[in-house]
Structure formats: structure tokens, C-alpha cells
Amino acid sequence: MTEVVRAPDRHRGPTLKDVARLAGVSVATASKALNGRSEVHPETRQRVIDVAERISFTPNTLARSLLVGQTGTVGLLTNDLEGRFSLPILMGAEDAFGTGKMSVLLCDARGDAIREQYHLRALLGRRVDGLIVVGSSTDPRPSLGQELPIPVVYAYAPSADPRDASLVPDNVAGGRQIVDHLVATGRSRIAHVSGDSAYAAARERAQGVTEALAGAGLPLIGGQTFYGSWTEAWGRSATHALLDQHPDIDALVCGSDQVARGALEVLRERGVKVPQQIAVTGFDNWEVLSADSRPPLTTVDMGLEALGRLAAERLFAAMDGRPTAGEERLPCRVVVRGSTDAGL
Amino acid sequence: MTEVVRAPDRHRGPTLKDVARLAGVSVATASKALNGRSEVHPETRQRVIDVAERISFTPNTLARSLLVGQTGTVGLLTNDLEGRFSLPILMGAEDAFGTGKMSVLLCDARGDAIREQYHLRALLGRRVDGLIVVGSSTDPRPSLGQELPIPVVYAYAPSADPRDASLVPDNVAGGRQIVDHLVATGRSRIAHVSGDSAYAAARERAQGVTEALAGAGLPLIGGQTFYGSWTEAWGRSATHALLDQHPDIDALVCGSDQVARGALEVLRERGVKVPQQIAVTGFDNWEVLSADSRPPLTTVDMGLEALGRLAAERLFAAMDGRPTAGEERLPCRVVVRGSTDAGL
DNA sequence: AAACGCTCCGAAAACGGTTTCGGCGAAGTT
DNA sequence: AACTTCGCCGAAACCGTTTTCGGAGCGTTT
Structure with missing residues (x-):
């Protein structure tokens, strides 16, 4: 009666259950031990940690995400990956995220609305916690709509809808x-x-x-x-x-x-x-x-990297229940070199 | 006794259960209807599809991944996001993946081994099906090791270990x-x-x-x-x-x-x-x-885009149980313009 | 009328974690 | 000796989906 469903071929790594069994505790205790919760005897905790280390247990983020309803992932929907504008923005965003424990799911729509819609559905299905949309020019682009279940920030190319949050260079x-x-x-x-x-x-x-x-x-x-x-x-x-x-x-x-x-x-x-x-x-x-x-x-x-970082911050804020709206213009910076100053 | 655990604040979207309830069927039937399986009456199927459409149901990929043991996601571990080499490769890979239903999880290690290790753990935890590692120069780089539970392909910068699969321009x-x-x-x-x-x-x-x-x-x-x-x-x-x-x-x-x-x-x-x-x-x-x-x-x-595409293909093959090994050198192409030919 | 085949549907297990809550010893209190 | 307190642990629910398998309903055959 057990094992009705069984993935046939796929090799699966060690699970928390394995750790628990080898440490001689229940999965509940193993979980608590590894997550640093208090209701575990120090000695037991160490035993669990040792076992986890030994069999190189890697917690399955998916299971956790499914339970808590957040994935720690954001989508980055770009429209020209080859362009020189997306990249610094992407770096800035990755930077702001990377310090924490966010991951970036990257999609390139290549300016094609169909492809964009397709990728959007994929991202939504993967339950990303938020979305950054970066365009290839500063011309306004159509909004993804107000009905999305997650916050969206538009970078470089602003959304045509002023209710959206957009970040553009000034x-x-x-x-x-x-x-x-x-x-x-x-x-x-x-x-x-x-x-x-x-x-x-x-x-x-x-x-x-x-x-x-x-x-x-x-x-x-x-x-x-x-x-x-x-x-x-x-x-x-x-x-x-x-x-x-x-x-x-x-x-x-x-x-x-x-x-x-x-x-x-x-x-x-x-x-x-x-x-x-x-x-x-x-x-x-x-x-x-x-x-x-x-x-x-x-x-x-x-200052596109700063723009990317700020986009990430705005997104964080929105995910945290403090959304912004409208077009935010970020300052540029003059870089003085020899073509205007003979001393350089 | 029900609802022991409850995520407090997070708004969750409609689930398959909601669809099933509104269509007056069980979740099993709803699942089968939406996935085009045969054991469903056409009329019932249509009813389910209509409901799903109406409440804009988006299936939760995480749950499916958890069950079948595959996520349809690959990791892209790059070492210079700003460099001009990663990008075309990334595009080529995204291209090869995008046609199917793969998504790309992007990480930039910035040449820092610590950060690379950190990102690697994150990717493993997210249960990516495979990994492409792209470097910033064609100098060999240290291998990620042979003990990883998923296939890895190195692009542009080859792995120093000949047991790994590497793709470099010739x-x-x-x-x-x-x-x-x-x-x-x-x-x-x-x-x-x-x-x-x-x-x-x-x-x-x-x-x-x-x-x-x-x-x-x-x-x-x-x-x-x-x-x-x-x-x-x-x-x-x-x-x-x-x-x-x-x-x-x-x-x-x-x-x-x-x-x-x-x-x-x-x-x-x-x-x-x-x-x-x-x-x-x-x-x-x-x-x-x-x-x-x-x-x-x-x-x-x-031909870096081709290299990226090929990396994706090699990765697919490896995920499919047909791994490759060693350094594969891809041909370059002379682009003739006016600096060698007065006719142009 | 019984046996059988067929189509369609639903109960339940399973994936791998987290969290709640009750239980069980041991120690402290009266 | 009985009662309370406290620290530590485990059973079980739960997240959302897929898949198996048994069963209900119904028509057809002997």
C-alpha cells in the first residue's frame, strides 16, 4: 500500500528524513536543530549537524517555499539582453539581492510581446516574489497590468501606466x-x-x-x-x-x-x-x-547600476507592503576627461 | 483540528482545489482535465478549463517539481556579468532553453570563489537540473568537482579537470x-x-x-x-x-x-x-x-552565441544521461570587411 | 439475469520540508 | 509523596500538485 507514486529513474539526494534517521531523531527535531531553533538539546543539535554535514544534506528549497508561500526568487524580464543597458541594471539588481538570499530568474523577451507574455506566465507559475522589467530604451512601454499578484518595478524603460513604479535615468x-x-x-x-x-x-x-x-x-x-x-x-x-x-x-x-x-x-x-x-x-x-x-x-x-540597485530596493519595499508608484528619475553624472579639459 | 499551520499574511492565489470546487469535480479530475489526459469527459474538461480561465488559475510549478523531482530550471553561474563574453553565451543558452520550458537562474560570482560556492549551494538547494559555468577568459578555471548531483558544462573558460565538459572557442x-x-x-x-x-x-x-x-x-x-x-x-x-x-x-x-x-x-x-x-x-x-x-x-x-547554444545542448544531453567530457573547441569565423578588402 | 467491458471520476498517497502542540521525564516545590 | 514546572522531543497537519487504482454507472453479450 505504500509507495504508490514513485519517480522511476531520477536520483534524489539525501533528505531531512535521512538525516533524522541517522541521527536517531525525528524529522521535526532535525529541522529544528538545523534551523537553529531553541527547543533542542545542544548535544542533539550537534549530532544532527554532524550527520547533515557528513552526508552533505542540502535542504530542498522548493518544499520550504511551497509551505511558506514565498520563494526568495525574483524575475528579471529584459527586452534586450545584448544591449548595453540591461546589463549594468541586472548587475546592480543582482548585487542588491545577492547580499541577502534572493535568486534571480532571468528571461529575455527580445522585444516580442508574445514571448514576454509566455515568460510572464512561467515566472508566475514559479511563484517569483516580484518582478523587474527592464527595457532597451527610455521610451515608455506597455504596462504588464495592475492585476498581477506580485509587485513589479520597471527599470530604464518606464511603464506607460503611471500607477506602476518606474525608474529611469534623467x-x-x-x-x-x-x-x-x-x-x-x-x-x-x-x-x-x-x-x-x-x-x-x-x-x-x-x-x-x-x-x-x-x-x-x-x-x-x-x-x-x-x-x-x-x-x-x-x-x-x-x-x-x-x-x-x-x-x-x-x-x-x-x-x-x-x-x-x-x-x-x-x-x-x-x-x-x-x-x-x-x-x-x-x-x-x-x-x-x-x-x-x-x-x-x-x-x-x-548610473545604471545604481538604477538597478534602486529597482531592487523598490521591489523589496513593495514586497514588504510599501509600494511606490510613478516615474522616478535618477540623476546622471558628468565624467570629465580630456576632451573638455586640457589638463587631463 | 484543521489548519494547524497557516501562513499569516501572504495572499495566495487560486489553487487547483478552488478550480475543482467551482467546477464541481475532484482535484484529481481537475488536474487531468487541465493536463490533457484522456480519462476525462470532454464536457467536464471544458467546464474545468473554463473555470481555470475565469479565475486565472496559474498552476504552482513548485508543487509539481517537488513531486516529479525535476524543476525545469538550470543555473547559470557567471564570473563577469559585465564582460562582453558572458552575454552572448547567456543569450545563446537562453535561446536554446527558451524554446522548451526551461528557465534560467542567474548568478554572478564576480570571480570570487567564496561567492561562487555560496551561489552553488543556493542553486543546488533550488534543485536546478543542470549548471552552466561561464568564465571571463579562456584560461582554465578550477573545477566545481565531480561530486555534484547534477551535470555541469563549462563555457568559454574551460575546467582544469579533463573529466568535465568544457566548450571554448578555438x-x-x-x-x-x-x-x-x-x-x-x-x-x-x-x-x-x-x-x-x-x-x-x-x-x-x-x-x-x-x-x-x-x-x-x-x-x-x-x-x-x-x-x-x-x-x-x-x-x-x-x-x-x-x-x-x-x-x-x-x-x-x-x-x-x-x-x-x-x-x-x-x-x-x-x-x-x-x-x-x-x-x-x-x-x-x-x-x-x-x-x-x-x-x-x-x-x-x-561565435559565442553558438557556443552558448551548444553548451545548453550538451547540458540537455547530460541531463538525459548522455554526458560528454573534455574540452571541445569551437570554430571561429573570419568576418571580412574593408580593412583587408578595398572592395568593401 | 448474470457476467463482462467500458468510460469517467474520486480517494489517497506521495514529494520534502516547517510548525504546532501534546507528552514525557526529571527536577524543584510543598 | 503528590504536584507543578520546565526542557526536550515527536506525531501530525500542511503547502499544491500528479498519479494510481478502485469503483460507480451503464450498455452489451450469453
């Missing part, structure tokens, strides 16, 4: 900060070459640039932001055109480090000294591009 | 391939500037370069591989030195795309035409560096 402030830096170091004839205007990030940064210039009473040389694509090639051609029409600029704000690299190359080619004649700035602080160029690029760091 | 062949390409396109005076010689990758690639040159009966100009660091700065200074001493080279094989970018910049500065006078090659096919340079870089792609 691109507008970033644009302002970089212009403030240039103005503070004596530049006054500033132009702005950015990337693809379809990206909210490009428009937001341009807005910041415009605001800061207006605040300083300075003109935007060229009269507009020159949008193009997030490539070195665009940076090169835009810089050529700009220099032809406005040879008197003394600073060039670029929408990304890639664009700035293109600009740097053309300026060098045309014999323009950076930063003496023209200062150049990037955006993103993508180190492989910005740290080792000639001269190294002054750029804006969006 | 750097030696990559070095050979790039030289073969140069020789085939008419180059004969070839020099090699690489990165940090402490990396196995640098030494292996150099070995391939040397072998291929010897095979073609050609000398390595300069008489040696010039090791330095994986930076543009090193690429620049090495190229200057090389041109001063050997102005007659017609090809420069670089150990990475970063080094190649530095070389490209110096060649342009010194008025040397690439590829007409000197061909330049990189390694890694890091697109942000190689695809948009002037000219675009011919480079070697290590």
Missing part, C-alpha cells in the same frame, strides 16, 4: 549638466549633434541641452539639434557639415559616445585641437569607446 | 584563419600585435598566427608577437614602433578589435592607406568597434 538633467559643465569651463558657442530622433533619449537630452543654453543666455549654434543615428559614421558626417557652416563653434555636445567618437576623428583629421579649440562631449560613458580615445571623452554616466 | 584556429585570409589576398609581410600575454587567448591566437605563417613559408615580421594590453593606446604605440622599424609590412594582425582600432588610427594619421598599403585585422568582432570604423574592420568572430 536624460533631460543629463543634457543640462553637460552644457553647464561646458559653460562653466568657458565655452559659449555650442552645437548639438544627437542620434535617432525616434528615441525619447535623444529628444530628452536635446531638451536638457536647450534648456541649459537658454538659462545661460547662449544660442544653440546651428539653431537646432542635428538628429541622425547612433553611429560614428553620423558623427563624422555631421561634424564635417557643422564645421563647414559654423567654423567658429567652441564645443560640440554629442548624443552618444559613438557619435562623439566620430566627431573626434573628423576634428583630428581637420587639424582642429580638442579640447583647445573645440570641446567634445559624449553620452553613456561606454568605457570601451570613451576611456581610451584621443583625447578621452568627457561624457555623461547614467 | 583561438588557435582563429589565428590561423585570419593569416590564411591575408595570405590568400596576397599579403606576405605580416606582423602581429596582441594584448596582454597573461591571457591564454593572446598566446593561443599568436600560436595560430605563427603556425599559419610557417605553413605558408612566410616570416613573422619583427620576429615575434608584440604583447601589450587590450587597449587602443597599446595599438597606437605598438603601430608607431612597428612602422618605424618595419615600414615595409603589408599586413597587421591585431589581437583584439580594440588594438586594431588603435592601429587604424595611427595608420590614418601617418598617411598609410588601409587596406591598399597595409591590411589590418582585429579579433572578437565587437561590432561597436569593428563595424563602424574607417575602414570597417576585418575581424574574427568567436
Whole structure:
């Protein structure tokens, strides 16, 4: 009559029952001994611990989760694993979680809503305690809905629904900060070459640039932001055109480090000294591009790891019954290098 | 007498019991209905399905896992989440898994053995069905040991223990391939500037370069591989030195795309035409560096996503009772761009 | 009318832990 | 000597699901 159900092949490791049997106690006592509860004689406890160690007993987290209703796992739903934005966020989150005893279940939806829905169900089925959704651009994305049984935090790409909690870098402030830096170091004839205007990030940064210039009473040389694509090639051609029409600029704000690299190359080619004649700035602080160029690029760091950590903290708070809502904008940081400061 | 144990606060979602009650059947029947088993009347089945849909029932995977002894989860233990090598591998693995119903539990040990051990225990406790360990360089790393209850596959960084299954890119062949390409396109005076010689990758690639040159009966100009660091700065200074001493080279094989970018910049500065006078090659096919340079870089792609996919497949095979062992070297692929072919 | 086969359903065991609560000695109290 | 107190331990419920196996109901055959 016993053993009606039996997984046929699978080798299972030692269980608490085995520990209990070998230590000559009940499973209840074994459990209490291993979990440091008080109602166990020290000697008995040691015996249990020794046995557990000896047979290398590893408690089955699943069983515990099933009972207590929490898994100690969070889902990380990303939309571009290859992108350079998800990664630091993921690291920051892993960091914040790792110190405790949370694990991260990673899913990549690749921008496909169907796949996203599929992964969502999988995560829900695995009873994750919370969810971080990270997008590939700062453009708002559809909400996962308000009906989910677990808290959700959106990182980098905010949710379109203001009832959700979203964390995004403050691109507008970033644009302002970089212009403030240039103005503070004596530049006054500033132009702005950015990337693809379809990206909210490009428009937001341009807005910041415009605001800061207006605040300083300075003109935007060229009269507009020159949008193009997030490539070195665009940076090169835009810089050529700009220099032809406005040879008197003394600073060039670029929408990304890639664009700035293109600009740097053309300026060098045309014999323009950076930063003496023209200062150049990037955006993103993508180190492989910005740290080792000639001269190294002054750029804006969006602090994505901090954003990831904060996302984890917001999630913790929500799981703890203290949810937040709305879009939270995190400050950027200007990283000053040689392209704006001859001393570096 | 009922409800002795009760999780106090946690809101639990609808369970199979709820579905069964609302559909007027037993849990056994409800389970069978939802899982498409045959011994259920079509009408009953539909009723159950409708109820499940209506109350948005999500089966608790944990309970199932506990019973059948498999979780449908694999652990991904990485050592540099920020590095550019882990990511494609992770994507490839996620890809291979995602099609089925596997989930990925991600841990970043950051090169710290303690943290690695800690994460390993967490993964074991969560009863992952298998483990992929991905390192940050192709240097061998210590084995996790043979005593683990689940199969392990090492990716990118091989295990030092030959009994383990390891998957690495074939750097030696990559070095050979790039030289073969140069020789085939008419180059004969070839020099090699690489990165940090402490990396196995640098030494292996150099070995391939040397072998291929010897095979073609050609000398390595300069008489040696010039090791330095994986930076543009090193690429620049090495190229200057090389041109001063050997102005007659017609090809420069670089150990990475970063080094190649530095070389490209110096060649342009010194008025040397690439590829007409000197061909330049990189390694890694890091697109942000190689695809948009002037000219675009011919480079070697290590096929890391394929490596990740294969790691997943090897893991599946092992979980299925067909383990592999030893170090498997995966082929690289030369990506031809303008820096070696004037037509591009 | 009895025997049989078939379809559909439900009781119950099982997975591996945690927690509650009652029991049992031994020591202390009166 | 009887009663209380206290420390330590174990039986059993419980989490949510799957699977087995017996049984009920019903139609068909001899």
C-alpha cells in the first residue's frame, strides 16, 4: 500500500528524513536543530549537524517555499539582453539581492510581446516574489497590468501606466549638466549633434541641452539639434557639415559616445585641437569607446547600476507592503576627461 | 483540528482545489482535465478549463517539481556579468532553453570563489537540473568537482579537470584563419600585435598566427608577437614602433578589435592607406568597434552565441544521461570587411 | 439475469520540508 | 509523596500538485 507514486529513474539526494534517521531523531527535531531553533538539546543539535554535514544534506528549497508561500526568487524580464543597458541594471539588481538570499530568474523577451507574455506566465507559475522589467530604451512601454499578484518595478524603460513604479535615468538633467559643465569651463558657442530622433533619449537630452543654453543666455549654434543615428559614421558626417557652416563653434555636445567618437576623428583629421579649440562631449560613458580615445571623452554616466540597485530596493519595499508608484528619475553624472579639459 | 499551520499574511492565489470546487469535480479530475489526459469527459474538461480561465488559475510549478523531482530550471553561474563574453553565451543558452520550458537562474560570482560556492549551494538547494559555468577568459578555471548531483558544462573558460565538459572557442584556429585570409589576398609581410600575454587567448591566437605563417613559408615580421594590453593606446604605440622599424609590412594582425582600432588610427594619421598599403585585422568582432570604423574592420568572430547554444545542448544531453567530457573547441569565423578588402 | 467491458471520476498517497502542540521525564516545590 | 514546572522531543497537519487504482454507472453479450 505504500509507495504508490514513485519517480522511476531520477536520483534524489539525501533528505531531512535521512538525516533524522541517522541521527536517531525525528524529522521535526532535525529541522529544528538545523534551523537553529531553541527547543533542542545542544548535544542533539550537534549530532544532527554532524550527520547533515557528513552526508552533505542540502535542504530542498522548493518544499520550504511551497509551505511558506514565498520563494526568495525574483524575475528579471529584459527586452534586450545584448544591449548595453540591461546589463549594468541586472548587475546592480543582482548585487542588491545577492547580499541577502534572493535568486534571480532571468528571461529575455527580445522585444516580442508574445514571448514576454509566455515568460510572464512561467515566472508566475514559479511563484517569483516580484518582478523587474527592464527595457532597451527610455521610451515608455506597455504596462504588464495592475492585476498581477506580485509587485513589479520597471527599470530604464518606464511603464506607460503611471500607477506602476518606474525608474529611469534623467536624460533631460543629463543634457543640462553637460552644457553647464561646458559653460562653466568657458565655452559659449555650442552645437548639438544627437542620434535617432525616434528615441525619447535623444529628444530628452536635446531638451536638457536647450534648456541649459537658454538659462545661460547662449544660442544653440546651428539653431537646432542635428538628429541622425547612433553611429560614428553620423558623427563624422555631421561634424564635417557643422564645421563647414559654423567654423567658429567652441564645443560640440554629442548624443552618444559613438557619435562623439566620430566627431573626434573628423576634428583630428581637420587639424582642429580638442579640447583647445573645440570641446567634445559624449553620452553613456561606454568605457570601451570613451576611456581610451584621443583625447578621452568627457561624457555623461547614467548610473545604471545604481538604477538597478534602486529597482531592487523598490521591489523589496513593495514586497514588504510599501509600494511606490510613478516615474522616478535618477540623476546622471558628468565624467570629465580630456576632451573638455586640457589638463587631463 | 484543521489548519494547524497557516501562513499569516501572504495572499495566495487560486489553487487547483478552488478550480475543482467551482467546477464541481475532484482535484484529481481537475488536474487531468487541465493536463490533457484522456480519462476525462470532454464536457467536464471544458467546464474545468473554463473555470481555470475565469479565475486565472496559474498552476504552482513548485508543487509539481517537488513531486516529479525535476524543476525545469538550470543555473547559470557567471564570473563577469559585465564582460562582453558572458552575454552572448547567456543569450545563446537562453535561446536554446527558451524554446522548451526551461528557465534560467542567474548568478554572478564576480570571480570570487567564496561567492561562487555560496551561489552553488543556493542553486543546488533550488534543485536546478543542470549548471552552466561561464568564465571571463579562456584560461582554465578550477573545477566545481565531480561530486555534484547534477551535470555541469563549462563555457568559454574551460575546467582544469579533463573529466568535465568544457566548450571554448578555438583561438588557435582563429589565428590561423585570419593569416590564411591575408595570405590568400596576397599579403606576405605580416606582423602581429596582441594584448596582454597573461591571457591564454593572446598566446593561443599568436600560436595560430605563427603556425599559419610557417605553413605558408612566410616570416613573422619583427620576429615575434608584440604583447601589450587590450587597449587602443597599446595599438597606437605598438603601430608607431612597428612602422618605424618595419615600414615595409603589408599586413597587421591585431589581437583584439580594440588594438586594431588603435592601429587604424595611427595608420590614418601617418598617411598609410588601409587596406591598399597595409591590411589590418582585429579579433572578437565587437561590432561597436569593428563595424563602424574607417575602414570597417576585418575581424574574427568567436561565435559565442553558438557556443552558448551548444553548451545548453550538451547540458540537455547530460541531463538525459548522455554526458560528454573534455574540452571541445569551437570554430571561429573570419568576418571580412574593408580593412583587408578595398572592395568593401 | 448474470457476467463482462467500458468510460469517467474520486480517494489517497506521495514529494520534502516547517510548525504546532501534546507528552514525557526529571527536577524543584510543598 | 503528590504536584507543578520546565526542557526536550515527536506525531501530525500542511503547502499544491500528479498519479494510481478502485469503483460507480451503464450498455452489451450469453
